[in-house]
Amino acid sequence: MSSSVSTIRAAFDADQFRALGHKLVDRLAGYLGAATGGAKMPVMPGVSNEQLNAAWSSRFQRGAGRFDELVARMVAGSNHLHHPRYVGHQVPPTLPVAALAELTVALLNNSLAVSEMGPSGAAIERSLIEWMTGAVGWGAGAGGVLTSGGALGNLTALLAARQAKAGDSWNDGTAPRLAILASEQAHYSVERAVRVMGFGRHGFVPVPVDETFRLRASALEESYRAATRAGLTVIAVSASACSTATGTYDPLEEIAEFCAAQGLWLHVDAAHGASALLTKRYRGLLKGIDRADSLVWDAHKMMLMPLLVTGVLFKDRAAGAGAFASPRASYLYEDAPDAADEISRRAFECSKPALGFPLYAALSLYGVDAFGQYVAGTYDLGRRFAEMIAATDDFELAVHPDANIVCFRYTGGRGKDLDAVQARARKRIVGEGAFYLVQVRLPAGLFLRTTIINPFTSEEDLAGLLTAVREAAA
Ligand SMILES: Cc1ncc(COP(=O)(O)O)c(C=O)c1O
Structure with a gap:
């Protein structure tokens, strides 16, 4: 048998899988604890596309990579959705058990x-x-x-x-x-x-x-x-x-x-x-x-x-x-x-793939009511955030939210180009990795847009976001 075939066979070695898997779960568990706890880590990696393109260049073809090093780089160069200050697009921090279920689906294939x-x-x-x-x-x-x-x-x-x-x-x-x-x-x-x-x-x-x-x-x-x-x-x-x-x-x-x-x-x-x-x-x-x-x-x-x-x-x-x-x-x-x-x-x-297994597993473990409470909690917090915005005199709400998507803009710089103010504030905040929020164009102009989708996001985080926008817009 050629050596490349034996390399592939060896890659199926169960003990090697166990060792890699344990290391992986240890690393991801550490990451998860730090991210959900809102550790002093940026929400976004803060590296340019050019840097990332160089970091992920075609060196992969040599076949001499180490899995734990790749995972470490992947984590470091990704957005951290489990961080409470992730209030970006409608993509949630995944339930850890769903990620494990997905691993099972991938191996069974x-x-x-x-x-x-x-x-x-x-x-x-x-x-x-x-x-x-x-x-x-x-x-x-x-x-x-x-x-x-x-x-x-x-x-x-x-x-x-x-x-x-x-x-x-x-x-x-x-x-x-x-x-x-x-x-x-x-x-x-x-x-x-x-x-x-x-x-x-x-x-x-x-x-x-x-x-x-x-x-x-x-x-x-x-x-x-x-x-x-x-x-x-x-x-x-x-x-x-x-x-x-x-x-x-x-x-x-x-x-x-x-x-x-x-x-x-x-x-x-x-x-x-x-x-x-x-x-x-x-x-x-x-x-x-x-x-x-x-x-x-x-x-x-x-x-x-x-x-x-x-x-x-x-x-x-x-x-x-x-x-x-x-x-x-x-x-x-x-x-x-x-x-x-x-x-x-x-x-x-x-x-x-067995697309449903992660959801089935999560529902089996936690029950439907837990999901209902999570969804209601994010919608409640959306309303609370809207009230916080309405209570200021330098922010404007686009619309009172039905759900957990809240759009607002900073109006403290009246007389200035409001669209440019929002765009500049977002760029600065995202660039520093302090929060991940996005922007949306509505008939009245450019607004900042948040989706409160992370169960660890608190009122305090949202108050911090308003402060961050004020500072970045100044
Ligand atoms: C209302 C609505 N429909 C459809 C989609 C597209 O869904 P997906 O990204 O899963 O393809 C989105 C994505 O944000 C959405 O908000």
């Missing part, structure tokens, strides 16, 4: 193309989908799949809408001049899905929002009529629950009413906000969601899961199956006992 290839993974997925559809309030006819992210989830749901409302697109091609209505604040993946489906630039009809960035339900009728007058066939409305930029929930009940009257498919992009279904205090924000035909729910947002695990859920399981035509693949399906129902027939992916 069972694909879910057909359940024969990933027996437990497939059963877990079915169980989670049943639980998620139950949380929405749907009955036994509901169904869905887990998929790789909200963007792919939105495309999957809208493909099902097209098949349900616009003829047999899979076989006959997409009918000309189809369109969907969506809030002008919808996540970009909704418009992308429309373009991918071949509806063209007219196919995404933006519906105006009110001053709180909620889709204006009273404008649906006019948007629908205008689209129809322009020769478009509207097949669906996509609502946001909540929107990405400001975390605002669209009025689902009123939108559902409109869809029922017009015979339109209702899709709800609840990638971020569906987890509020698990709370008593905030599930009212989703009132009417059970009237949707489809929805998307990301567990890698408000359920603290590693990227990516998204539920694409359908009220009518059979309609959901219309998203994709059954592929001809005798090597997968000919001997599958329930071929029509195999996961890869209903999802875009062919090979797919």
Whole structure:
């Protein structure tokens, strides 16, 4: 046997794996303790892309690397989402047990193309989908799949809408001049899905929002009529629950009413906000969601899961199956006992890891209520942060938050270019690694945007953020 083959065989050595694994877990546990404790470490690595490109250059090809050294560099050159001062995008600090579950999934490497290839993974997925559809309030006819992210989830749901409302697109091609209505604040993946489906630039009809960035339900009728007058066939409305930029929930009940009257498919992009279904205090924000035909729910947002695990859920399981035509693949399906129902027939992916195992493990260990409390806690803190901002005379809130996304700007430098003030403040804070926060452009100008997603973030951290912005803006 050649020496390279024996190198690969040796790489499977169980004792070596054990030793590397123990060292890895020790290192990550130390990191986790320091990060969640808010140790005096920057939230971001503070190195330039050029430095990182050089550090991760093609030296890797020599094969002489040391795993613990690579992990150390990876950790040092990454953003620290477990740090309480991480208030950036809607990506959570992952639950440690979910990361361990992911390690298990990676080593087993069972694909879910057909359940024969990933027996437990497939059963877990079915169980989670049943639980998620139950949380929405749907009955036994509901169904869905887990998929790789909200963007792919939105495309999957809208493909099902097209098949349900616009003829047999899979076989006959997409009918000309189809369109969907969506809030002008919808996540970009909704418009992308429309373009991918071949509806063209007219196919995404933006519906105006009110001053709180909620889709204006009273404008649906006019948007629908205008689209129809322009020769478009509207097949669906996509609502946001909540929107990405400001975390605002669209009025689902009123939108559902409109869809029922017009015979339109209702899709709800609840990638971020569906987890509020698990709370008593905030599930009212989703009132009417059970009237949707489809929805998307990301567990890698408000359920603290590693990227990516998204539920694409359908009220009518059979309609959901219309998203994709059954592929001809005798090597997968000919001997599958329930071929029509195999996961890869209903999802875009062919090979797919056991996406649900980390979530299943976390729910099994901690229970659904713990997640409900976590989500409610972040929404509560969002409101508290908004009150803190409103109580100052040098900050302005973009909108009173529905969720844990809070947008605000520093106005202390009146007379100055406010957009430039926010941009400069953010750059300075992020550059120092004091906090990770982002920015968003709204009609009134540039705002600072925070997502309070880390269970260790406190009021004190948020007060510290306001101080940091004041100092950086000065
Ligand atoms: C409302 C909404 N929909 C969809 C997405 C896209 O999800 P993903 O990043 O998982 O593809 C996001 C991402 O932030 C989102 O906020």
